[in-house]
Amino acid sequence: MFERNKLVPELMVTDLQNSLGFWVSCLGFSIAYQRPEDGFAYLDLNGAQVMLEQVDPHAGQWLTARLSKPFGRGINLQIDVVAVAPIIGHLGQAGFSLYRDCQDTWYRADNVEVGQREFIVQDPDGYLVRLVERLGERAI
Template identity: 70%
Template sequence: MLTRNKLVPELLVTDLTRSLNFWVGSLGFDVAYERLEDGFAYLDLNGAQVMLEQFDPRSNQWLTGSLSPPFGRGINLQIDVGAVSPIIKRLEAASYPLFQASKDTWYRADRLEIGQRELLVQDPDGYLVRLIEPLGERIYSPSNQVI
């Protein structure tokens, strides 16, 4: 039985099949359930969840403004994955462009730094997806900072 998270973004997409090819085929999500007659799919990747809904101008979708690509301006969806390298291989096999190549980054969180190998890619509608492989934590020290 799927345990639904308390926060699950629902993304309007222009072509559900194309989006499923990206989210499932390239990123490795599973389809938890779908309502193809409604152009809807609920996806899960080890607890990271997202809903996709195909845009239909004739339906009563919750639009706060006009949709124009790239969708989701100003937001990136961080998704914790076990490893980014298998995802990179699938994206390369699909000739899918990266927004930013994989790199290791450390972010300060009070007295700690949280490390992650991160890869950024846009989905077919332009939503920015940041896939991260956790690298652990370390005590913050100004000497850790790259100048």
């Protein structure tokens, strides 16, 4: 049986098929299940999960205000991946430019620094997605 995480963001999107092209073909997510009649898909990438729902003004969706691009202002979704290089290649082939170029970054976490190779890209609706390849820890 498919195991759902305890926290799974649900992103409203303008075109589900266009978003699936990004999330599945470029980032490598798989479709765990979907309800095409509702414009809904539940995605998974090695335990990183996200739900996508196409905006439908007649569906009674939980929208607190009118959506305008870029969606998700003030949030970025960090997703751990095995390697960022192949994903950057897929994004380039699909015509997506990076919002923030790939770089190695070290963040202090109490008495150690945690390293990650990371870049940020915007999905078709403007959500910021930060893909992270773990580099390990080092002493401060």
